[in-house]
Amino acid sequence: MANLILDSSFVKIPTIKFKKLFINGEFLDSVSGKTFETVDPRTEEVISKIAEATKEDVDIAVKAAREAFDFGPWPRMPGAERAKIMMKWAGLIEQNIEELAALDTIDGGKLYSWCKTVDVPESANILRYYAGAADKIHGEVFKTSRNLHLYTLMEPIGVVGHIIPWNVPSVMFFAKVAPSLAAGCTMVLKPAEQTPLSALFYAHLAKEAGIPDGVINVLPGFGSTAGAAISSHMDIDAVSFTGSTETGRRVMQAAAMSNLKPVSLELGGKSPVLVFDDADVDKAVDLALFGILHNKGEICVAFSRVFVQEGIYDEFEKKVVEKAKNWVVGDPFHPKVQQGPQTSKVQFDKILSYIEHGKNEGATLLTGGKKIGNKGYYIEPTIFTNVKDDMLIAQDEIFGPVMVLSKFRTIEEAIKKANNTKYGLAAGIVTKDLDIANTVSRSIRAGIIWINCYFAFDTDCPFGGYKMSGFGRDYGLDALHKYLQVKSVATPIYNSPWL
Numbered sequence: 001m002a003n004l005i006l007d008s009s010f011v012k013i014p015t016i017k018f019k020k021l022f023i024n025g026e027f028l029d030s031v032s033g034k035t036f037e038t039v040d041p042r043t044e045e046v047i048s049k050i051a052e053a054t055k056e057d058v059d060i061a062v063k064a065a066r067e068a069f070d071f072g073p074w075p076r077m078p079g080a081e082r083a084k085i086m087m088k089w090a091g092l093i094e095q096n097i098e099e100l101a102a103l104d105t106i107d108g109g110k111l112y113s114w115c116k117t118v119d120v121p122e123s124a125n126i127l128r129y130y131a132g133a134a135d136k137i138h139g140e141v142f143k144t145s146r147n148l149h150l151y152t153l154m155e156p157i158g159v160v161g162h163i164i165p166w167n168v169p170s171v172m173f174f175a176k177v178a179p180s181l182a183a184g185c186t187m188v189l190k191p192a193e194q195t196p197l198s199a200l201f202y203a204h205l206a207k208e209a210g211i212p213d214g215v216i217n218v219l220p221g222f223g224s225t226a227g228a229a230i231s232s233h234m235d236i237d238a239v240s241f242t243g244s245t246e247t248g249r250r251v252m253q254a255a256a257m258s259n260l261k262p263v264s265l266e267l268g269g270k271s272p273v274l275v276f277d278d279a280d281v282d283k284a285v286d287l288a289l290f291g292i293l294h295n296k297g298e299i300c301v302a303f304s305r306v307f308v309q310e311g312i313y314d315e316f317e318k319k320v321v322e323k324a325k326n327w328v329v330g331d332p333f334h335p336k337v338q339q340g341p342q343t344s345k346v347q348f349d350k351i352l353s354y355i356e357h358g359k360n361e362g363a364t365l366l367t368g369g370k371k372i373g374n375k376g377y378y379i380e381p382t383i384f385t386n387v388k389d390d391m392l393i394a395q396d397e398i399f400g401p402v403m404v405l406s407k408f409r410t411i412e413e414a415i416k417k418a419n420n421t422k423y424g425l426a427a428g429i430v431t432k433d434l435d436i437a438n439t440v441s442r443s444i445r446a447g448i449i450w451i452n453c454y455f456a457f458d459t460d461c462p463f464g465g466y467k468m469s470g471f472g473r474d475y476g477l478d479a480l481h482k483y484l485q486v487k488s489v490a491t492p493i494y495n496s497p498w499l
Helices: 055-071 079-095 097-108 114-135 167-185 197-209 224-233 243-258 281-297 313-325 345-360 411-419 433-441 477-484
Strands: 001-005 022-023 026-028 035-040 043-053 148-156 161-163 188-191 216-218 238-242 263-268 271-275 305-309 329-330 363-366 381-387 401-409 426-430 448-451 484-492
Touching: 001 197, 022 281, 022 345, 035 097, 035 238, 043 161, 043 197, 055 161, 055 188, 055 216, 055 224, 055 243, 055 363, 079 097, 079 167, 079 197, 079 216, 097 114, 097 197, 114 167, 114 477, 161 167, 161 224, 167 188, 167 197, 167 238, 167 477, 197 216, 216 329, 224 238, 224 243, 224 329, 243 263, 281 305, 281 313, 281 401, 281 426, 305 313, 305 411, 313 363, 313 381, 313 401, 345 363, 401 411, 411 433, 426 433, 477 484
Parallel strands: 001 329, 161 188, 161 238, 188 216, 238 263, 271 305, 271 426, 305 401, 381 401, 426 448
Antiparallel strands: 022 026, 022 216, 035 043, 148 484, 363 381
8 A cells, every 4th residue: 555644734825816717907706706616635625716707708808818919919019029028927937936836736736846846937937938939930931933922921820718627737827828928819718627726826927927918818617618618719719728538529529610710639648658678677667657656647648558578577567566555645745745636526536436447347456446545535556457458447548546557579569559549649668779769669659759758848849649639739839830820922023133
């Protein structure tokens, strides 16, 4: 059984300052007056009541964003001026790192140490990256075969709808907001109803930084109401969504049935890691375990399927089970804790249900499989083996601390197993052989391949999926271009000495 630490007495929980919708530069109650509860997954207690956006609120926010786009200064501002304001916002985030980190911890059960040293600083870095790109948006001039001067303009796409998930609320906020801001767009963003607190704080800091009213609007609410209203809105020009494949399908359908707005989807995953016989077993164990237990398994790129070559399988299984049993689960504010609670009761129950499915389908439970304690959404690190490829736990995205462990004989078999999924978001390869690494990385159908590493992201590196893991890319200049339209302009040339 995993170790459990529930002491967080040394941490000061912040007062919740922002609980209302942020529309046109102001914090407002919802039109209906409705609120919903956001819950601390450590204790199952209500943190605060948050204003709940519905269709009427989305309409008001879109109107503000449209006004800001059509007539406001943001799209007309030189890129260098937009960059200055974005840089100022990044500085304000760094001045409030501890409070923002604490908000994501109490709202989502994320490790406070990770939020403080990675997620919140990375949010500021994403802003700075795209601030640096804001004055480098340009088209091309073409050498034509006719008497024409022909060139392209890169223009902001307009009002963008962003719908973000609950597992990495800060980073996802800026993965969407920063490139669309740099492009000159205005936006309406719906944070996940499970984790709205940091998004509202970021909205406050945006206002403080000098982002004009109406450019950023933040509407906490539910997917079936606020999310649906954004996806189907006739005056939103594009939608970017990160979340489950099922919800992504509904977003895409709503976009198609309304104004055919372009959609970018970063969806689910069932990512494999392939460990070959030549690998350092101890390093491979650490990589695979971190790959599934990082962020309590609530990560779209989790190494949920671990395939180990038969020559080292027995040693790997023994060591990974031993380490999983010693994994420290508990209050995410405690510095020794490695895994906090699942984000919500719904997710907690879903994971436990999948564990029962695994048992009932005949898989062997090597360790874990149970909830921990009587309070909070804590689940033991769980490892199954003797898993058939068609079992539910081998096919579905569980989004929790559940590893499916299998063995393989040949490279060809490993590639076939890795690709035997409807998803294609990420994959890992652990080997010292460059030929194996090259062959396998080119054979797996996934958006990012990590060789002898995990979670190796960079703001400059595009990220997205194949197959039912979605399409479109976050990060890098690919993300910036999602929020730009290409306009071709032609003018005749008369009596020119050259074409």
